[in-house]
Amino acid sequence: MKKIQFCFLGMMAWLVFSTAFAEDTIEIAAIYALTGAAANSNAISLQGVRYATEEINKQGGILGKQIKLLVLDNNSTPIGSSIATENAAKAGVVAIVGATWSSHCIAMARVAQPKGIPMISNFATNPEVTKIGNYIFRVSFTDDFQGKIMARFARKNLNAGTAVIFTDLTSDFSLMLTAIFRENFEKSGGKVLSEAQYKHKQVIFEREIRQAQKVNADVWFLSGHNEGGYIIKQAQDTGISTVFLGGDGWSASNFLSKGGSELKRGYYCTHWSEFTDSDLSRAFVKKYKHLKNFGVGTALGYDAFMVLADAIRRAGSTDREKIRDALANTRSFEGITGTITFDAIGNPVKSAVIMEITNGKPHYLKTLEP
Secondary structure (H helix, E strand, O other): OHHHHHHHHHHHHHHHHHHHHHHOEEEEEEEEOOOOOOHHHHHHHHHHHHHHHHHHHHOOOEOOEEEEEEEEEOOOOHHHHHHHHHHHHHHOOOEEEEOOOHHHHHHHHHHHHHHOOOEEEOOOOOOHHHHOOOOEEEOOOOHHHHHHHHHHHHHHHOOOOEEEEEEEOOOHHHHHHHHHHHHHHHHOOOEEEEEEEEOOOOOOOHHHHHHHHOOOOOEEEEOOOOOHHHHHHHHHHOOOOOEEEEOHHHHOHHHHHOOHHHOOEEEEEEOOOOOOOOHHHHHHHHHHOOOOOOOHHHHHHHHHHHHHHHHHHHHOOOOHHHHHHHHHOOOOEEEOOEEEOEOOOOOEOOOEEEEEEEOOEEEEEEEEOO
């Protein structure tokens, strides 16, 4: 009998402890690719989320509670992203951070929105992500914004009058950048002389380069991802010495290994640089740069989580609707990647960084305001 009473009392003590622990924590899901094609790129973003979580917990947490980070694998697929979001909802998380790829975020948002779970992506740039609903936010700028920025930079800063565009026909990202760059470049008086089209995973661009070479354009705008490194190397090997331009796809480390390290002169748009001139940014770089998985995604992941934490504090509650309202009212939040204010559809009104590459070495050039 005593044994039964002892076991019963032990069980009750465990239930009381576990319930008290649960009440003393705020559970937030981080949904990223831990396996599959997106795992390497996602690791950088997830690391930034972890840094922010650790810092907040060391400082006492939020609303007097520690953060419990529920890391879920989306398996590098949209369906995996949907399943991970369903699992986050079942776990009762108050909010979701992630993911990095736009296709994954769109799948996540379609689950999070109807369930009323606030979600904030750190790196998804497709404009459709936040259009899914009023519970969806991001801290990165959008593809249409960077297309406009690069067209403006080409016309005003480089005095480019003519351009050639390289487009990946299988990439929504590339197609949108091409369309927005063309529209804004021509609206401001420039002329697109030619568009060379290719398909994903292509590594030989002899035909496309030959086509582009027929016109003597001031700049070549490469609207794809890291395959731009191949295009640059092969073009320069034929003696072409034009100025190359790109979007934030060039911020991937393997852009340089694919040929970007041989670029003589080029420029690209990105969300942040470790050389950004701000006290917050310098302190962040000093603290984390020496660690594994450090890059633009790290800073964006950190900012996404810190913006969410700030919203929970201002909401004074873990109620999902109140957190959403606080996120929507975020104004002039000082982040590592810049000052963040959300517009009516959950996109940040923030600046963009222009990086210059000379002789294969990227360096910070300037910050352009919206």
